[in-house]
Amino acid sequence: xxxxxxxxxxxxxxxxxxxxxNFLSPSLSLGLQQNILxxxxxxxxxxxxxxxxxxxxxxxxxxxxxxxxLNKEHDDPFENEFLQQADELVEYLNxxxxxGINDYEFHYAVYEEGSFYRRHKDQFKNDSKRKYSLICxxxxxxxxxxxxxxxxxxxxxxxxxLPHAETAVFFKSDxxxxxxxxxxxxxxxxxxxxxxx
Numbered sequence: 001x002x003x004x005x006x007x008x009x010x011x012x013x014x015x016x017x018x019x020x021x022n023f024l025s026p027s028l029s030l031g032l033q034q035n036i037l038x039x040x041x042x043x044x045x046x047x048x049x050x051x052x053x054x055x056x057x058x059x060x061x062x063x064x065x066x067x068x069x070l071n072k073e074h075d076d077p078f079e080n081e082f083l084q085q086a087d088e089l090v091e092y093l094n095x096x097x098x099x100g101i102n103d104y105e106f107h108y109a110v111y112e113e114g115s116f117y118r119r120h121k122d123q124f125k126n127d128s129k130r131k132y133s134l135i136c137x138x139x140x141x142x143x144x145x146x147x148x149x150x151x152x153x154x155x156x157x158x159x160x161x162l163p164h165a166e167t168a169v170f171f172k173s174d175x176x177x178x179x180x181x182x183x184x185x186x187x188x189x190x191x192x193x194x195x196x197x
Contacts, residue, residue, distance in 0.1 A: 005092050012170050017152050017159055023168030024082075024136055031078030033138040033165070036108050036188050039068050045110055063117040065180075067107040070190065082106070082190060086134075090194060093132075099194070101131060106192030111148055115187070117180040119153070122173035122193060130173040130193040137163040138188040148183035152176050163187055 005020075012018030024032075039045050045066035070079050086104055093099040111117075122133045135150065142148070142162050150161040150169060153176070161169055171178075173193055180187075 003092060005089055008089075008168055008170050009093070009097070015159075016154065016171060016176065018170030019161065019167065020170075021164065021167045024085075024138075024166045026166060028078060028081055028085075029136075029138050029165045032082060032108070032136075032190055033140075033188055035076065035078055036068075036110055036138065039108065040110065044068055045108070048109070061118075062120060063180075064115040065109050065111045065117060067109050067191075070106045070108065070192075082136075086192075086194075089134075093194070099131065100196050101194045103129070103195040103197045104192055105195065106134075106190055109189045109191045111180060111183045111187040113183060113185055115180075116182045119151075119177055119179040121175070121177055128174065129195045129197050131196055132194040133169075133171055133173045133176070134192055134194065135169045136190045137167045137169075138165055138190070139163050140165050142187075146183065146185050146187075147181050148185075148187040149181045150178060151181060152178045163189060 008018040008020040008023060011020070045068050048063050048065050048067045070083060072080060072083055086106065090101045090104065094101055123130045142164050144162065148163055150163060152159045152161065152171060
């Protein structure tokens with residue numbers, strides 16, 4: 001019997017990059033998008049940094065996006081639905097792939113016009129807890145002219161992924177170098193990491 005995560009995981013196994021263009025339901029994608037718009041309206045998004053609490057670079061020029069962390073304590077129905085889906089993904093990965101995931105963290109991310117994130121890996125040099133990266137996009141009617149592509153670098157060639165609503169991208173945090181090209185319109189996602197702590 002097929003599982004809701006098979007498209008994401010099977011494409012990851014085949015290509016080291018998992019992609020599911022229907023990972024989020026249309027209603028969940030729209031609800032998370034509306035949450036971001038409200039957070040922006042309330043001026044609650046904060047400029048993202050580089051590094052963790054031990055290695056924080058306040059002067060970084062690597063990224064210009066803004067973020068806001070998801071938390072079950074917010075008791076927001078769309079956040080709760082997304083985090084429930086994350087719980088189910090973790091359970092499936094641990095059961096079928098023996099991944100050993102026991103924690104995660106996710107934030108909303110907004111790249112305003114002109115924003116970018118230069119080439120990097122998602123795992124900290126002094127902290128190996130992040131094992132897998134999961135990015136879920138919330139952008140309607142995105143075109144190549146809008147910029148903001150996720151570029152994931154592989155051994156042979158780079159993969160360019162447009163951030164279409166409902167799409168999820170999944171890869172190993174310590175292996176896949178990637179970047180977000182400069183955006184020409186506001187670009188929204190939920191981004192996070194599956195962890196071993």
